Amino acid sequence: MTSSSRHMTYVFTIILCAISTFFHSCTSQQGAKVLLLERGGQPYGRPDVEEMDKFGSNLANNSWAASAQPFVSEDGVVNARARVLGGGSAVNAGFYTRASPEYVKQEGWNGTMVNESYKWVEKKVAFRPPMLEFQSAFRNGLYEVGVRPYNGFTYDHMTGTKIGGTIFDSNGKRHTAADLLEYAVTNSTTVYLYATVHKILFLSKGKYTQRPKAHGVIFRDSKGGKHMAYLNPGINNEIIVSAGALGSPQLLMLSGIGPEAHLKQLGIEVQVDHPMVGQGMTDNSMNAVVIPSPNPVEVSLIQAVGITDFGTYIEAASSTSFANAIIHSYQMSQPTRINNEKQKTKHDEFLSSLADDQLYAGLLLEKIIGPISSGYLKLKTKNPNDNPSVTFNYFKEKEDLSRCVRGMETIIKVIKSKSFSNFTYPEVSVNDLLTTMINLPLNQVPRAATDFEFTTLEQFCKDTVMTIWHYHGGCQVGKVVDKDYKVFNVSGLRVIDGSTLYDSPGTNPQATVMMLGRYMGQKILKNRNAASH
DSSP states (O other): OOSSOEEEEESEEEESOSOTTHHHHHHSSTTOOEEEEOSSBOSTTOHHHHBGGGHHHHHHOOSTTOSEEEEEOTTSOEEEEEOBTTGGGGTSOOEEOOOOHHHHHHHTOOHHHHHHHHHHHHHHHOBOOOOOHHHHHHHHHHHHTTOOOEEEEOSSOOSEEEEOEESBOTTSBBOOGGGGGGGSOGGGEEEESSOEEEEEEEEOBTTTBSSOEEEEEEEEOTTOOEEEEEEOSSTTOEEEEOOHHHHHHHHHHHTTEEOHHHHHHTTOOOSEEOTTTTEEEBOOEEEEEEEEESSOOOOBOSOEEEEOTTSEEEEEEEOHHHHHHHHHHHHHTSOOOOOOHHHHHHHHHHHHHHTOTTOEEEEEEEEESSOSOOEEEEOSOSOTTSOOEEEOOTTOSHHHHHHHHHHHHHHHHHHHSSTTGGGSOTTSOHHHHHHHHHTSOOOOOOOOTTOOSOOOHHHHHHHTOEEOSOOBOSSOBTTTBOTTOBBTTOBSEEEOSGGGOSSOOSSOSHHHHHHHHHHHHHHHHHHHHHHTO
16 A cells, blocks of 8 residues: 555445454445455464464564554553454464353344354364363363363353363464455455554534434554545445454544543544443453473463353463563563562572573463453543553452452462372472562552562452453443444444453453354344345
8 A cells, every 4th residue: 555645435444353254244245345454464474473382472572563562551450452463363372262152142142143153253263272281281180179060172161171262273373363354255355454543534413414424534554644435325334343442442532432521631523422432441350370390391372271150260371482471571561670689589580490491381370250340441642553541440349359369279279289280399389389470570560569478369369460361341332332333323333342342251252252243244234135125
């Protein structure tokens, strides 16, 4: 794309679409043209994206062309947002699992269409993991300590211990939502990379419509060139925003849809006073323990999982490079905050040991469901390349903290289990492991200089809180969009992505978010075909 100003006309405009599942449905209608605008690059031919053992280094890459853009929430938790075709599926740990039937019912989705849409996605991107020594020991440890029954390999969400799917194939190569573009009708589809949308354009109320109607976008290419794309005239033509839980509410606000007082503070022309845009921001906390192993461990991300009956998911990953990269990615985001010289020496020695290729290590982690605690998002600037300000209010609600504690208690039991004993040093106590985690630069959460020894699991959860990158909210159904994901009080505009969710579906939301793209694409196509007859 050249940097000179260009104007284009399309039937659909898909903005920053991590959910490539829309394309086949939207292009199936005769004469339809679809434009996808992605602010990042492609995932193909990039070892940092495609290779499993590069997962940590991929997240730690802070260059402008990186597939993940780092940010730190106002809570002090280091995080990242996808900036690549395929969205979060190009940067995550790859676990693939469906939402529960109860979740599907809660969302008001058609169960038959949901299952068909999951299967459609799974043909391209879902695989059975190999389950080697470390993951097998972890699975057996979960069962030994009472996370039962054992449900074997399944994509379904079921209480107990199971082996889930993965988007990494048998060669360790990642398959992302971008692979689903293979379903698209090629002569009806246009994809622009490094195309950052700055604003959605509206026809004003009273001019052609009773309320603002989305009819185009302004975007810029990688060289800063300005471009505009417009919808063809027609009541069914629309813009679909799929920019994620940070990007979608951010883009709505930049376009004049959001809390009026906040938008006016930044000099943004208000199209619709929408106070719920940016509200309900929620992040599933992660707390973890790095476990040095006396025996070699395979390179593995999330494969086995314990789905407890008290609202916590227990997961594991392994390899020196994984633990090394994860910890160093957090360390790069901030200076060491340790003042005590003895503690600082212990901290530095541990980080140095992780750089030793001969050290084997695993990571046991827990994620709480929901969660109940939530916060909000606000703009910092009018530049869409800048991260907005987001507050998640981790553990504000006591039930979230209680679930974290019970999850950590389960992890401790697994560490002590006979099944897992080949991957622990007998002379290293659990308290030593927990104290080591407390002394690592995992976040920027303020705490007293003396809070660097393990005391209680409640305090451990607060001091070592991290993200598992499953944040959601900001454009929730019933508050910002209706059950068909149409933005309230606006015509021709939908938001379909994780920003519409109240809870994270299952142990990992990516399968459901990809499914939702296919599901809604089919519904939109059905409605358009009915309207044309």
